[in-house]
Amino acid sequence: QVQLVESGGGLVQAGDSLRLSCAASGRTFNNYAMGWFRQAPGKGREFVAAITGSGANTYYTDSVKGRFTISRINAKNTVYLQMNSLKPEDTAVYYCAASPNRGPPRRSGEYNSWGQGTQVTVSS
Numbered sequence: 199q200v201q202l203v204e205s206g207g208g209l210v211q212a213g214d215s216l217r218l219s220c221a222a223s224g225r226t227f228n229n230y231a232m233g234w235f236r237q238a239p240g241k242g243r244e245f246v247a248a249i250t251g252s253g254a255n256t257y258y259t260d261s262v263k264g265r266f267t268i269s270r271i272n273a274k275n276t277v278y279l280q281m282n283s284l285k286p287e288d289t290a291v292y293y294c295a296a297s298p299n300r301g302p303p304r305r306s307g308e309y310n311s312w313g314q315g316t317q318v319t320v321s322s
Contacts, residue, residue, distance in 0.1 A: 199311045200224045200296045207292060207316030210284055214320070218279040220294030220313055228252065231302040232270060232277040233309060236290035236318075246292070247279060248302030257302050261287075284320045291315040 201223040210216055220232070233248035247258045247268040256268050265284075270277040277294060295309035303309065 200227065200230060202294050202296060202311055202313035204292065204294050204313040204316040207318045209319045209321065212285055212320055212322050214284050215280070215282045216284065216318060218281065218292055218294075218316060218318075220277045220279075222275045222277070222296065224275070227275040228272040229298065230296040230311075231299060232268075233295045233297065233302065233304075234268060234277075234279045234292060235295060235306060236288075236292045237315075238287075238290040241290075243293070243306055244290075245304045245306070248297075248304060249277065250300060250302050255302060257304060281318070284318075286320045286322045289318060289320050291317050 204220045206218040228251045234246040237243045249256045249268045253270050267280040293315045294313045296311040297303050297309040
């Protein structure tokens, strides 16, 4: 497992952009697929995006395609989520997670390490 710490959340207006970062501990970061999930108040945890260990393959949920971009810099043990054209319905706590599966996996059960979450609030 790896230790994960998210940062970059905040309060923005609709149409604005934010970039979330997730810093990972350990020397085998590139062995892990990484994912971003979110949880809005009163709702379950939802898959947002994922990236393979090499960064060669990515996957997005339909509602963020064309607006969000997941990327990683393995030399920095960091994964990013660039969020553009934010909407009020993007408001949630965002979590990064690490998976030993190639995937990139989309089910939360395939991830065995989770960060503490960072709040993103988009006002209309």
